[in-house]
Amino acid sequence: MIDAIGAGLLALLTPQALLFMFLGVVYGLVIGILPGLGGVVAMALLLPFTYGFETAATLALLLGAHIATIWGDSVTSILFSVPGSAKGLALCFDGYPMTKQGKAKRALAASATGALMGGIIGAIFLALCIPLIRPVILALGPSEYLMMALWGLTVIATFSEGSLMKGMTASVLGILVAFVGMDVVTATPRFTFGSEFLMDGISFPVAMIGLFAVSEMMKMSIRGTPIIDRSLVTEDSTVWQGVCDAFRHWWLVVRSSLLGLWIGVLPGVGASVAGLAAYAQAVQTSKSPERFGKGAVEGVIAPDATMGANEGGGLMPTLAFGIPGGESMAILLVAFIGLGIVPGPDMLTKNLDVVFSMVWIIVLANIVVTVIGLGITPWLARLPSLQANLMVPMVLSVCFVGAYATRGRIEDVVVAAVFGVVGYLMDKYRYSRANFVIGMVLAVMIERNLHISINLYGADFLLDRPIALAMLIFVVVTAALPLWRQYRRKRALLQAGGAA
Amino acid sequence: MSRHAQENLVSVMLLLLYGVVLYLCQDFGPRARLIPLPLAVFGILLTLAQLGWHNFGREESPPPEMIHVDTSAIAATAEGQPRTERTEEQLGQWGEAGAYSIVALLIGLVFAVGIFPAVFLFTAAYLILTRYCTVIRGLSYSTALTVCVYLLFVKALEMQPYHGLLAGWMS
Numbered sequence: 001m002i003d004a005i006g007a008g009l010l011a012l013l014t015p016q017a018l019l020f021m022f023l024g025v026v027y028g029l030v031i032g033i034l035p036g037l038g039g040v041v042a043m044a045l046l047l048p049f050t051y052g053f054e055t056a057a058t059l060a061l062l063l064g065a066h067i068a069t070i071w072g073d074s075v076t077s078i079l080f081s082v083p084g085s086a087k088g089l090a091l092c093f094d095g096y097p098m099t100k101q102g103k104a105k106r107a108l109a110a111s112a113t114g115a116l117m118g119g120i121i122g123a124i125f126l127a128l129c130i131p132l133i134r135p136v137i138l139a140l141g142p143s144e145y146l147m148m149a150l151w152g153l154t155v156i157a158t159f160s161e162g163s164l165m166k167g168m169t170a171s172v173l174g175i176l177v178a179f180v181g182m183d184v185v186t187a188t189p190r191f192t193f194g195s196e197f198l199m200d201g202i203s204f205p206v207a208m209i210g211l212f213a214v215s216e217m218m219k220m221s222i223r224g225t226p227i228i229d230r231s232l233v234t235e236d237s238t239v240w241q242g243v244c245d246a247f248r249h250w251w252l253v254v255r256s257s258l259l260g261l262w263i264g265v266l267p268g269v270g271a272s273v274a275g276l277a278a279y280a281q282a283v284q285t286s287k288s289p290e291r292f293g294k295g296a297v298e299g300v301i302a303p304d305a306t307m308g309a310n311e312g313g314g315l316m317p318t319l320a321f322g323i324p325g326g327e328s329m330a331i332l333l334v335a336f337i338g339l340g341i342v343p344g345p346d347m348l349t350k351n352l353d354v355v356f357s358m359v360w361i362i363v364l365a366n367i368v369v370t371v372i373g374l375g376i377t378p379w380l381a382r383l384p385s386l387q388a389n390l391m392v393p394m395v396l397s398v399c400f401v402g403a404y405a406t407r408g409r410i411e412d413v414v415v416a417a418v419f420g421v422v423g424y425l426m427d428k429y430r431y432s433r434a435n436f437v438i439g440m441v442l443a444v445m446i447e448r449n450l451h452i453s454i455n456l457y458g459a460d461f462l463l464d465r466p467i468a469l470a471m472l473i474f475v476v477v478t479a480a481l482p483l484w485r486q487y488r489r490k491r492a493l494l495q496a497g498g499a500a
Numbered sequence: 501m502s503r504h505a506q507e508n509l510v511s512v513m514l515l516l517l518y519g520v521v522l523y524l525c526q527d528f529g530p531r532a533r534l535i536p537l538p539l540a541v542f543g544i545l546l547t548l549a550q551l552g553w554h555n556f557g558r559e560e561s562p563p564p565e566m567i568h569v570d571t572s573a574i575a576a577t578a579e580g581q582p583r584t585e586r587t588e589e590q591l592g593q594w595g596e597a598g599a600y601s602i603v604a605l606l607i608g609l610v611f612a613v614g615i616f617p618a619v620f621l622f623t624a625a626y627l628i629l630t631r632y633c634t635v636i637r638g639l640s641y642s643t644a645l646t647v648c649v650y651l652l653f654v655k656a657l658e659m660q661p662y663h664g665l666l667a668g669w670m671s
Contacts, residue, residue: 396622397645413615
């Protein structure tokens, strides 16, 4: 194994591979920042350029671009509450409030450093776990995936902004919107009203562009002031503060990274779920969960660390079984075919050096992204103070072009606008947009795995799946814990008030 | 309309929406409606509870307005002066109707003239009409943005642009 680690690194230390990695990273950062486009698009567009080059260089280009999109997504989520893709959603919750408080530099630096640490921790654990992880993956089935999705829903209470009923209503709406289109299990068109366009369902990135970006621009046009009015808020944070934050919360980074690695290992779960799950665990394990959603730096560090580690995890099922851990890994599989690499058990035995090359690419690409990211952070942090009359037309235009580019359907522009209005109204009447999106992300996963579980094990599938049952107990405990803590805190306050 | 009435109106709209979902679910098979149907029922119960709480529950503190600027996290101004609330006059001239119109205008332009001409026209019109900059500068900025967006999406990302209904009629 030591030989494979060394060989993997050596293969990467060629001028071509290093140059390709750098180009991939720069390209990935640009794509990540564009709304509606993420790592999948970045990798898909690079595919035609990968044939004929050495294996390590090709992988460096693809993975470098993919890893850079993670931080690219985070940038727009933090600065404008505009997630570049589904992955960046969790960064909006605390990153954007930090920007509004004049802590954009700190948030961006914490995000970049968190992603770097997550990437490295994920890569190290991936290297250590390669021999162990295979039987674990095989032990999990749809029932366990269902429990993981349910765990993601426990974060709803965090974003309910004082009204749990409104928070839950928003989630219900999100879940229902996710059911628009052809039902993947029964092939029934649902809520499509005979529209061919709606048969494909509502595109998740387009809905997010509307809910967050378009509605924010609507708000800004009404307010007429920039995101940060420098006459009221000064940018008083530094890049160094953000770097220190990530190291100060090292235990959160480790936990989030392991969670990201784990979610990455599970095929089909995806980085958007990983970001939300990381945020949920950060809230649930925090001693002061009430700070979340209002600009807590932990709310930035945890999702980024998770998404950094998630890529390493996603490689595992892709390489070991040829089952892509997510959409981007599916594109990597296509690249493997071009390179003559056959995924399967042999990858973890005979071709271990290629696997370790990829582990090294993850580490090195993360370092390059962080160095570039920290370098450009001071300039990026100035963007939210641009005048509203400049920001609104430009961001709105780019958002609509991004919505169109997602699937090349002009109807998606209308969908983005409709969701923009919905997002604006939800914000106005305090129905959490975050909960809406969480419902939307998790709905399909919940429904699909519920159907498969019932098919395989019957309606009482939990009795047949002890791991799923244990996970359900864990879900209930983690959902109840913050409520219990809140109750105890209120009781203590009441007692203190009575004593006074 | 008062905020209280608006909240009630939203709840009624939600009830209608869930009613439509319930109605549409009747056409689905038992498996296809396994989650949407109970979810719609749950949504109705939630909304009824919300309505009850809103009208008969204990009085809540009035929610902050959309255009209220949250200064709670602001320690002081740049000069170290105490924090200040923004006045209505400072809050821009557009209003809600303006915001809806902006989105509708851009959509209309996209459908009429295609996506990239719409970007140019919308940006130029917005910059000039809001008097953010002079006509020449406005046109320059919008040209620069349109060219950048075009190069990025069409040339680099190979997106097929939408040419609009006018182009269809003219050809």
